Amino acid sequence: MSRPFTKPAMTIAQQIAHLTAQGMTVPNAPVAEHWLRHVSYYRLSAYWLPFEHPKGQAGPRFVAGTNFQTIIELYEFDRHLRLLILSAIERIEVAMRGSWAYALAHAGGPHSYLDASLYSDRRHFHDNLSRLAREVGTSPETYIDHYRRTYDDPAMPSVWMVAEMMSFGQLSRWYSLLDDRALRSQIAQPFGLSETVLVPLLKHLSTVRNSCAHHARLWNRGFLIRMKLPNKPASLAATLAPLAGAGPARLYNSLVLIWYLLMQVDPASNWQADMKALLATHPTADLAAMGFPVGWEQRPLWL
Structure with a gap:
């Protein structure tokens, strides 16, 4: 029918x-x-x-x-929220690209990322590599074109080159697929989190970033790709809100973890103050829809 x-x-x-x-x-x-x-x-x-x-x-x-005016104000609040989050994730993403490329280059050379034995799932590795090879083959980037015209062995550019051209989602997949926990931990070390926390967090932040980049509603969105909440350092654990059951993750914990990562990669950032100022302009003050707990302002990382 x-x-x-x-x-x-x-x-x-x-x-x-x-x-x-x-x-x-x-x-x-x-x-x-x-x-x-x-x-x-x-x-x-x-x-x-x-x-x-x-x-x-x-x-x-x-x-x-x-009132239609409230709808306009909520839309504008959400637009500014996306821009503020995107600016933070950009800095985190750039730092992650550098850490991933640096660790792999020093672990096995400029092209060590092509070694299938480094990865826990060969099929997924080859899927990732095929996708990356297609992008390298059609990339208009000057540094990729220079490599194609200058070198042919290996056909793929060095790890620090491909780190700059792959998407954040791709980067998180390449990182999570690494089989060596010590190598994953080395990459995670500059961010002050364990690799068991950073792996799912990057996948989650990739989804948040895509929502921002595609101008999608963000403020009260639920995210199906959840993160693992760290239990240290104590100030971070005390600022996070417990995950509620198995439902979608709300934005509050994402903001806390974004701020924590920013403190590692950009200690001079005023992002926390900018975020608190923006939250104060919410048209309906309904921060509970974003997952904010009662008394969130008094939790350590917001002080």
């Missing part, structure tokens, strides 16, 4: 009328038209979802007092 999609396209005027009819206050129609035209109804709908009654409930769609 077919299930056809029957929702019609609406003009912007119809979108405003529809929101108003469903119980949302639209105090300034020209402002609403601007946002619906330049951001879109569908993208903004992710930000008014928390203000909706449960589906199937009789009456208006939106809870009393829902």
